[in-house]
Amino acid sequence: MLRGIKEYSKIKIKTVDGEVFEGVVMPKTKYNREDSIIIKLKSGYNMAFRLKDISKIERKGDLKNKILKQVSHKKEEKNLKYKVLLLSTGGTIASKVEYETGGVIASLDPQDLINLFPTWYKNDVRIIAKVIMQEMSENLTPKDWNYMITKVIEEYQRCQEVDGIIIGHGTDTMHYSSAALSFKLSSLIPVPIVLVGSQRSSDRPSADSIFNIIAALEFIKAYSGKGVFVCMHGGTSDEIFHVHYGTRVRKMHTSRRDAFKSINFKPKSVIRIDLEKKKIEIKFDERDYKENDKYKEKIKISCYSSDVALIKYYPGMKAEDLEYFLKNKKGVIIEGTGLGHINVRESEGLLEIIKKYSSEKFIGMTSQTIYGSVHPYVYKNLRLIKEAGVVFLKDMVPEVAYVKLSLAVNMFKTKEEIEKFMLTPIFFEIDERESYW
Amino acid sequence: MLRGIKEYSKIKIKTVDGEVFEGVVMPKTKYNREDSIIIKLKSGYNMAFRLKDISKIERKGDLKNKILKQVSHKKEEKNLKYKVLLLSTGGTIASKVEYETGGVIASLDPQDLINLFPTWYKNDVRIIAKVIMQEMSENLTPKDWNYMITKVIEEYQRCQEVDGIIIGHGTDTMHYSSAALSFKLSSLIPVPIVLVGSQRSSDRPSADSIFNIIAALEFIKAYSGKGVFVCMHGGTSDEIFHVHYGTRVRKMHTSRRDAFKSINFKPKSVIRIDLEKKKIEIKFDERDYKENDKYKEKIKISCYSSDVALIKYYPGMKAEDLEYFLKNKKGVIIEGTGLGHINVRESEGLLEIIKKYSSEKFIGMTSQTIYGSVHPYVYKNLRLIKEAGVVFLKDMVPEVAYVKLSLAVNMFKTKEEIEKFMLTPIFFEIDERESYW
Numbered sequence: 001m002l003r004g005i006k007e008y009s010k011i012k013i014k015t016v017d018g019e020v021f022e023g024v025v026m027p028k029t030k031y032n033r034e035d036s037i038i039i040k041l042k043s044g045y046n047m048a049f050r051l052k053d054i055s056k057i058e059r060k061g062d063l064k065n066k067i068l069k070q071v072s073h074k075k076e077e078k079n080l081k082y083k084v085l086l087l088s089t090g091g092t093i094a095s096k097v098e099y100e101t102g103g104v105i106a107s108l109d110p111q112d113l114i115n116l117f118p119t120w121y122k123n124d125v126r127i128i129a130k131v132i133m134q135e136m137s138e139n140l141t142p143k144d145w146n147y148m149i150t151k152v153i154e155e156y157q158r159c160q161e162v163d164g165i166i167i168g169h170g171t172d173t174m175h176y177s178s179a180a181l182s183f184k185l186s187s188l189i190p191v192p193i194v195l196v197g198s199q200r201s202s203d204r205p206s207a208d209s210i211f212n213i214i215a216a217l218e219f220i221k222a223y224s225g226k227g228v229f230v231c232m233h234g235g236t237s238d239e240i241f242h243v244h245y246g247t248r249v250r251k252m253h254t255s256r257r258d259a260f261k262s263i264n265f266k267p268k269s270v271i272r273i274d275l276e277k278k279k280i281e282i283k284f285d286e287r288d289y290k291e292n293d294k295y296k297e298k299i300k301i302s303c304y305s306s307d308v309a310l311i312k313y314y315p316g317m318k319a320e321d322l323e324y325f326l327k328n329k330k331g332v333i334i335e336g337t338g339l340g341h342i343n344v345r346e347s348e349g350l351l352e353i354i355k356k357y358s359s360e361k362f363i364g365m366t367s368q369t370i371y372g373s374v375h376p377y378v379y380k381n382l383r384l385i386k387e388a389g390v391v392f393l394k395d396m397v398p399e400v401a402y403v404k405l406s407l408a409v410n411m412f413k414t415k416e417e418i419e420k421f422m423l424t425p426i427f428f429e430i431d432e433r434e435s436y437w
Numbered sequence: 438m439l440r441g442i443k444e445y446s447k448i449k450i451k452t453v454d455g456e457v458f459e460g461v462v463m464p465k466t467k468y469n470r471e472d473s474i475i476i477k478l479k480s481g482y483n484m485a486f487r488l489k490d491i492s493k494i495e496r497k498g499d500l501k502n503k504i505l506k507q508v509s510h511k512k513e514e515k516n517l518k519y520k521v522l523l524l525s526t527g528g529t530i531a532s533k534v535e536y537e538t539g540g541v542i543a544s545l546d547p548q549d550l551i552n553l554f555p556t557w558y559k560n561d562v563r564i565i566a567k568v569i570m571q572e573m574s575e576n577l578t579p580k581d582w583n584y585m586i587t588k589v590i591e592e593y594q595r596c597q598e599v600d601g602i603i604i605g606h607g608t609d610t611m612h613y614s615s616a617a618l619s620f621k622l623s624s625l626i627p628v629p630i631v632l633v634g635s636q637r638s639s640d641r642p643s644a645d646s647i648f649n650i651i652a653a654l655e656f657i658k659a660y661s662g663k664g665v666f667v668c669m670h671g672g673t674s675d676e677i678f679h680v681h682y683g684t685r686v687r688k689m690h691t692s693r694r695d696a697f698k699s700i701n702f703k704p705k706s707v708i709r710i711d712l713e714k715k716k717i718e719i720k721f722d723e724r725d726y727k728e729n730d731k732y733k734e735k736i737k738i739s740c741y742s743s744d745v746a747l748i749k750y751y752p753g754m755k756a757e758d759l760e761y762f763l764k765n766k767k768g769v770i771i772e773g774t775g776l777g778h779i780n781v782r783e784s785e786g787l788l789e790i791i792k793k794y795s796s797e798k799f800i801g802m803t804s805q806t807i808y809g810s811v812h813p814y815v816y817k818n819l820r821l822i823k824e825a826g827v828v829f830l831k832d833m834v835p836e837v838a839y840v841k842l843s844l845a846v847n848m849f850k851t852k853e854e855i856e857k858f859m860l861t862p863i864f865f866e867i868d869e870r871e872s873y874w
Contacts, residue, residue, distance in 0.1 A: 136818055138773075138775065138778030138779065139781060139785075140780075141753045144752075172778050252807060253806050253809040254776050254777075254804050254808070254809025255812075306755070308753075309758065311749070312747060312749040314613070314746075314836070314839055315581075315613050316745075317746075318743070321761075321762075324758075324761055328758075335749065336575075338608060338691055339609075340691075341573075341575030343575060343576045343577075343578065344575070344576060345576050348576075348578070369690050369696065371690040371691070371693075371696075372690040372692050374691060375692075379573070399751070402751055
């Protein structure tokens with residue numbers, strides 16, 4: 001059945017169930033099953049088929065214009081300039097064959113990775129690769145953030161001399177994790193930490209996710225500061241990459257490669273990988289990270305809690321539903337409407353519930369508009385919400401506020417201390433220069 | 438104290454509490470208190486002050502370069518071509534003095550409105566204005582949607598011959614309301630219905646919100662179809678307006694005038710009001726609304742329920758929290774991560790809870806990325822979620838899915854009927870042309 005069909009052949013498959021798929025045959029690795037074939041669909045997604053499930057294969061030609069050929073190149077260790085730790089936690093980027101199994105396979109042999117670099121990319125980096133977790137990011141919890149942080153510190157301490165750390169991560173909750181790492185690690189680890197993911201594989205065979213890693217490497221080579229960042233495609237072209245501040249980024253599309261966007265902030269860095277001219281350009285936003293000495297020690301010894309909640313308000317939300325969370329959690333973040341509203345009508349009783357709990361528990365307000373800043377003074381209803389004890393969290397991204405609060409409730413005993421910490425910028429999550437009003 | 442200070446004077450105010458504000462004095466209407474002064478701050482927001490609360494007023498000059506002068510023009514009824522119903526529900530746009538009271542004052546005298554039109558705008562429309570509700574949109578609930586819909590039908594029937602209906606609405610939940618109106622009224626009312634709001638007033642005195650109304654008027658004059666739409670600023674300039682499909686729009690910024698964005702869709706119409714050349718251009722997306730005969734009668738007799746919930750998933754969400762909603766609501770919409778994920782680890786127990794309730798209750802999946810489409814087949818974990826009984830709602834906006842479900846649970850008794858309805862496009866909320874995979 002496979003006669004004449006080779007890597008990068010364009011084929012049309014009919015399954016025994018009668019479904020038809022067209023795509024390009026992808027190269028197999030040692031992790032693939034012998035009796036399977038992987039094709040890249042037009043959408044860019046890979047699908048794997050067991051041969052026994054296929055009733056017919058038709059060859060439609062071969063893929064032309066392959067810009068990047070996979071050639072392995074070897075470097076002598078004595079010439080290496082930079083040393084980078086590459087830690088894998090799971091997700092699409094961690095594996096070449098994840099589509100096939102639905103799970104994650106550790107394929108992080110550094111040589112495997114270097115083999116994937118395009119030939120013209122003169123890699124002067126020594127990569128030390130290690131799998132520290134194997135989990136799709138949708139399954140991560142605050143406990144996993146704590147584990148991940150411990151492992152990153154451990155691996156960093158094991159090989160002190162690195163210039164930076166790249167962390168491969170599933171994209172679904174990468175922005176939650178990057179916030180968690182930002183608060184904990186920015187002051188603890190003196191080199192940049194860059195999370196990279198693979199939103200989806202490129203239409204150009206195998207050339208996609210590896211470029212996120214190359215961009216992250218270039219960022220680490222060029223950036224002398226520290227902190228936690230996320231590096232992903234910055235547009236629909238193959239050439240632009242954005243390095244986002246770890247507390248200023250959000251997945252804004254289910255499937256596009258440039259799904260990750262900086263929210264209310266410029267990216268830390270814009271990187272252009274010019275495939276034609278074979279060169280790399282990098283630009284920086286010049287904001288500097290200032291370590292917060294007051295909280296440094298406390299942050300170091302604290303970990304993330306699973307006892308807080310992120311609640312999106314919607315028209316018709318009942319007071320009892322809000323009370324369920326306020327009663328059972330150590331604190332909550334509300335995603336209100338607009339500038340930070342919920343229904344304040346007396347008959348609805350939401351404000352009453354807030355008043356009942358706000359003296360003992362932290363209730364933070366963010367906005368479901370995602371972009372912009374909440375503000376407690378523009379409308380009278382906002383003032384009522386503030387007076388009931390809700391703390392308005394300025395331009396903090398809701399998910400980041402949730403992550404920060406889940407650390408704060410383990411750092412402090414009183415609501416006042418939590419409030420003070422929540423309103424103090426730790427790693428760019430609140431813009432002090434901001435003045436909307 | 439007010440000597441030399443008149444409309445459009447630039448002033449600096451010091452309150453008795455010592456706060457200082459700078460801005461431009463706004464014209465007063467009959468609804469303003471005699472002993473008050475309203476100033477427009479640099480941010481574009483208006484603030485009202487009682488004279489007794491002011492300790493000092495300093496005059497800094499007068500505002501120049503007023504592009505639009507307010508001149509009232511009268512038209513003879515016999516020359517009027519179009520007849521439009523303008524219904525106010527509350528919010529910033531409904532009132533010239535809402536900032537003062539924090540509430541809404543009915544200032545919808547049609548002549549008041551026409552007085553606000555710029556002189557060059559030759560208005561060939563007869564406006565019949567009516568206040569049908571007086572509520573800030575953050576306080577609206579599904580009950581209010583039902584009331585609003587009843588009133589719109591009532592007012593439309595009272596004056597049959599109108600070419601369109603404009604509804605003034607607060608912006609916070611305007612996209613929830615526009616979805617609610619879309620499902621109910623698209624098949625019931627044979628003329629276009631356009632919701633307009635005022636995200637914030639313009640830096641140019643009084644010239645802002647009125648342009649949303651002018652753009653809505655022009656849309657109604659030019660559009661021969663029906664359906665429910667939202668018309669708002671489409672950019673940071675004063676000139677561009679977007680008319681969004683009522684189920685394809687979302688407030689995406691807390692304060693910008695162009696906060697409303699079409700999601701996964703082109704706007705229905707782009708309108709350019711050229712202030713220099715004094716002309717109006719209008720462009721259309723050519724999608725046509727197809728009435729769904731199957732559900733028309735059932736929709737007509739059904740109303741929105743407050744017994745469904747919109748739940749945003751976050752890392753660390755507990756099975757018991759999900760169960761609280763599944764137990765107490767008639768159905769839920771989940772905002773999952775990425776392509777529609779929640780944590781599927783057995784130890785977390787979320788899937789178990791879903792399996793427990795999914796045979797009797799509708800559980801819909803959308804994405805918290807806002808943009809893009811959920812899909813149950815790309816990863817193995819997605820399949821597990823689908824197999825547990827969750828219905829993937831394609832590219833439906835989460836808020837719209839919530840609104841639709843709150844109608845669906847009152848339309849049908851069985852989960853199967855609800856599922857079928859949820860996956861059937863009623864008014865553009867699911868893109869049938871879409872093929873992500």
